[in-house]
Amino acid sequence: MSTPLLDVRNLTAAYGRAQVLFGLSLQLHPGEVVALVGRNGAGKTTTLKAVLGLVPATAARIAFKEHSLLGLPTYRIARLGLGYVPEDRRIFTDLTVEENLEVGRRSGRVGLSPWTPERLFQLFPNLAEMRGRRGNQMSGGEQQMLSIARTLMGNPAAILLDEPSEGIAPVIVQMMGEAIRTMKAQGVAVLLSEQNWAFAAGISDRACVIERGEIRFEGPMAQLLANETLRAETLGV
């Protein structure tokens, strides 16, 4: 296999005295979709935030494109081409759709056609109809689309996507699935933290099952689909 795009080794993180991650390791390869699945409170969100330097963490290694991310400020990590879509979406509600996209704009990888607002409006047609609308006048699903589109404006090589299906209508969940497939087709790797098992299973190449801050299983999605005992034990599905 190729060298991983994102390589996390022995990651630990804590909020004050409450330790959340206990030596977790995972890899994300170029162009693949990896589902980070596990129960509520298992440490999925903390893993993503720790990679970005948003929560204090220690690790033997966190590397992206062979650059160590340890100790780097968040904006430098983002500039290396690691995008982040937080679970609460964090749209700038005072800004219009187009202004939100402008905040995310960053020239990215050489040789690939960069994401533009126009291309993103094709990917998310709903957004095209509300370019001038402010974030506080959008539904949850629309905000989710905008949050993903905003991150894509930075032309990332990989995206950490936190619970994109949470609290939005099924028809929009379907659209999210489409969007993730399109990103993958563009060569963007996706690390998807997800509670919606069916959604994650449908679009991921590989799966990492996280339980109490540790990786319980790591392998092809097909293998996890076949292992009913493990699924019942760790995910309850």
Next chain:
Amino acid sequence: MDLSFLIIQSLSGLASASSLFITACGLTLVFGVTRIVNFAHGSLYMIGAYTAATLLPRLLELSYGPVSFWTGILITALIVGAIGVLIEVLLLRRIYGAPELFQLLATFGVVLVVQDLVVQVFGPQDILGPRAPGLRAPVEILGRRFPSYELALIAAGPIVLGFVWLLLRKTRFGILVRAATQDRDMVASLGVNQALLFTGTLFLGAFLAGLGGALQTPRVSANTGMDLSIIAECFVVTVVGGMGSVPGAFLAALIIGQLQAFGILIFPKSTLVVVFLLMAFVLAVRPYGFFGRPEIVGGTHAVGIVSRTPRASGTVAALIVLALLACLPLVSDAYLLKVATEILIFALFAFSLQLLIGVGGLVSFGHAAFFGLGAYGAALGVKWLDAPMEAALPLGILFAAAGAALIGAFVVRLSGIYLAMMTLAAAQILYAVAFQWVDVTGGDNGIVGVWPSTWASPRNAYYILTLILCATAVFILKRAIDAPFGYALRAARDSEPRAEAIGLNVRRHRWLAFMLSGAAAGLAGGIYAFSRGSVDPSLLGISTSVDALAMLLLGGIQTIAGPLVGAGVLHTLRDQIMPLTGLWRLFLGVSIIAMVLLFPRGLVGTIRHWREERA
């Protein structure tokens, strides 16, 4: 009163509004992005005024004309902008994550430093700038003469508003600033370097402060008091308009300008009273101002006294200290006793502030209001009612408690930074009243002849009286802190929603805390008045409030004994150092900044920390 008069009044109100808006707009922008209320904003304004008043005559000498004049204004604003960048890089950058009390104190340290530096650089005298070439002649409006420079100022406000609006709406920098105002972490996650964004914002804010100050020079002399008077007005504008909102600041400045222009007809002595009434009304209806939002405030955590178990050894130590203090008259001379009396007074003053800040998390920046009310209450009793000391002191306490009840009723609706700004504004208004209402308060000269009763007149008798009164008051306050009342305040300090969820009436507790603390500060003020024999407006001034805050910081905000020790150390230092140097404020300001950056636990806190580390 005819129409032309009303129009002229209204125009001059618009001119004041314009200059006020230009300065306040910078403050609100900086707050929006950095979440720091930059006290030094008024200092930047003052530097702008002094720089322009010095620079413009030289430029006009080289070539007389409007181009030189307006170029000079622009250069001044750019210089002040650069100073703002310096402040951001050297200081603000290090305290973005600090509790808001420390942020406020650190920027106030800058105010003190700038006050002394301005005198060093520009000299102690006021400097009037040159009049603007081309705008010297008055214009005639409806048969009345009106300065044409004022008309230019009226235009300047909307021009700046338009410029800032374009910058915020149409440029990438502006869009990033607005995004960062809402969610700094998310902006960083999208790859934006916040450090640059913050530095840029400070440049813009300082530029506007410098511009505001420079534009004032043809109207008002640059003087050493303008930093604090403008910052109080800016606080009112930004609070009424809503923190972080530029259009809100504009609207508030317009209303305040008109109120000041016409308020002078109703309260010729103090237009600030009208402004205060407006502020009280707006905040009663909309606690976050016209366009402000609640979620903007309260991001940082409150600091205060930590959990502790009262120990017998503490009581024994307190009694020993008390006994030693009572023996002091046996060994010391009159001067030492005078200093010791003042230390006791300031210890009570600082301790009363500790009840608000350390216990209640209520960062009051206007505690001088209550100290001064107590002093003035006592002095007015002596002057107008011929009251003896025994009656005048309780009258002072009553004054202070009533003032605290009134101010408290408004400010307990607010939190964090809003509360700090409002308490400061309230104290400034009382200062203005004492200064301007000459018939009653004696104005700048104050009231003299406030002497204690015969039995308490000797230095040592007055010292013992002070010791008894202060010790009793501190004891009562400490009982309140250790009572369920104090626990309720601390619960509300640590989490207001949780305190309310368990059934505490947070506002009521805070209001009572204000009155208790105000009464204690009033007692301290009353004793102080009788110890000096006079009162004057400086007792109500910001520097008095800052003295108490500095004592708290020095002693340690997280400890009970901190303010008492801090008062002793700071007042002793002041007594020793002030006669030696004219740069006491510089020394104090640098010390405050250093304490915040290096030593935030304070003396008592650090000693306790060492002991706990060893144990």
